[in-house]
Amino acid sequence: MSGTGAARAQDCGDLLADNGEFVREILDRVGDKWSLLVIGNLRDGPRRYSELMQIVPGISQRMLTVTLRLLGEDGLLRREAYAEVPPRVEYSLTPLGESLLETASALVRWAGDHQVEIRAHRENTGG
Amino acid sequence: MSGTGAARAQDCGDLLADNGEFVREILDRVGDKWSLLVIGNLRDGPRRYSELMQIVPGISQRMLTVTLRLLGEDGLLRREAYAEVPPRVEYSLTPLGESLLETASALVRWAGDHQVEIRAHRENTGG
DNA sequence: CCGAATCCATTTGGATACTG
DNA sequence: CAGTATCCAAATGGATTCGG
Numbered sequence: 001m002s003g004t005g006a007a008r009a010q011d012c013g014d015l016l017a018d019n020g021e022f023v024r025e026i027l028d029r030v031g032d033k034w035s036l037l038v039i040g041n042l043r044d045g046p047r048r049y050s051e052l053m054q055i056v057p058g059i060s061q062r063m064l065t066v067t068l069r070l071l072g073e074d075g076l077l078r079r080e081a082y083a084e085v086p087p088r089v090e091y092s093l094t095p096l097g098e099s100l101l102e103t104a105s106a107l108v109r110w111a112g113d114h115q116v117e118i119r120a121h122r123e124n125t126g127g
Numbered sequence: 128m129s130g131t132g133a134a135r136a137q138d139c140g141d142l143l144a145d146n147g148e149f150v151r152e153i154l155d156r157v158g159d160k161w162s163l164l165v166i167g168n169l170r171d172g173p174r175r176y177s178e179l180m181q182i183v184p185g186i187s188q189r190m191l192t193v194t195l196r197l198l199g200e201d202g203l204l205r206r207e208a209y210a211e212v213p214p215r216v217e218y219s220l221t222p223l224g225e226s227l228l229e230t231a232s233a234l235v236r237w238a239g240d241h242q243v244e245i246r247a248h249r250e251n252t253g254g
Numbered sequence: 255c256c257g258a259a260t261c262c263a264t265t266t267g268g269a270t271a272c273t274g
Numbered sequence: 275c276a277g278t279a280t281c282c283a284a285a286t287g288g289a290t291t292c293g294g
Contacts, residue, residue: 016163016164016166016167016168016170016228016231016232016235024160025238026234026235026237026238026242027158027163027234030158030234031154031157031158031159032158032286033151033286033287034287036154037151048255048256049255049256049257050255050256060287060288060289061256061257061258061288061289061290062257062258062259062287062288062289063286063287063288064257065256065257065258066287068257069257072252073248073249073252074245074248074249075244075245075248075249081256085255086255086256087255087256087294088255088256089255089256089257096241096244096245099237099241100237100241103233103234103236103237104234106230106233106234107153107154107157107230107231107233107234108153109230110153110226110227110230111152111153114223114226114227115153117202117223118201118202118223121200121201121202122200122201122202125199125200159266160266160267161267175275175276176275176276176277177275177276185268187267187268187269188268188269188276188277188278189267189268189269189277189278189279190266190267190268191277192276192277192278193267208276212275213275213276214274214275214276214277215275215276216275216276216277
């Protein structure tokens with residue numbers, strides 16, 4: 001989390017304000033429908049494909065496959081295939097994936113702290 | 128940011144893992160194409176509709192209107208209309224919106240710190 | 255058991271024209 | 275200036291089918 005220090009707090013404001021492409025690129029990956037759920041379910045260690053299908057509520061085979069492939073391409077998780085019968089494939093977080101999990105948790109914490117406030121305001125305005 | 132302490136770190140993991148609907152609800156709002164950009168551009172104070180159109184690169188009238196309305200319904204920003212000629216409308220962050228800006232900045236900071244790493248891995252795997 | 259491929263419905267978002 | 279309305283293209287995602 002301490003990272004390289006390449007981006008300070010002020011820079012973050014600038015990025016949010018000025019650099020649309022950059023913010024979008026990370027949010028598109030992290031904020032899509034399933035990525036964060038999959039990452040969250042790998043927090044305790046490796047999981048098999050079929051396990052994830054059961055744990056992540058409502059995900060389809062297609063989206064699980066696609067999500068796993070994209071996260072793998074970004075280096076957020078690792079895929080380990082065992083040449084057995086029946087075949088077995090395990091997915092686990094890389095250090096990079098774990099660091100994202102921590103950061104993303106802050107956003108979830110924020111949502112938890114302000115959930116009531118948001119819902120209340122939404123009702124008032126007919127949302 | 129210290130919040131109510133209602134959700135501790137462990138709970139966040141649980142939320143990411145178990146509660147799909149809840150995580151989705153906040154990420155759908157925050158992680159869409161424009162919300163965070165608009166919020167970022169309100170960090171220095173009130174902005175007018177036409178200002179935002181110019182500052183946020185590539186946003187259309189429609190999406191700016193929609194985004195502003197949704198963020199307003201959630202209580203993240205405030206809309207102030209002045210009965211003048213020509214008409215003038217100003218948008219500014221609420222305390223709730225400011226707190227989100229801080230939290231979201233952490234995610235942007237993470238993206239900045241690991242941008243190179245992610246890109247490199249993406250190239251290797253043909254992403 | 256793992257996952258790719260195809261088809262299809264829904265959603266998202268841009269371009270344009272128009273109103274108070 | 276600050277929106278609204280309509281139409282349309284692209285992306286997203288689910289159901290199903292098939293292969294290794």
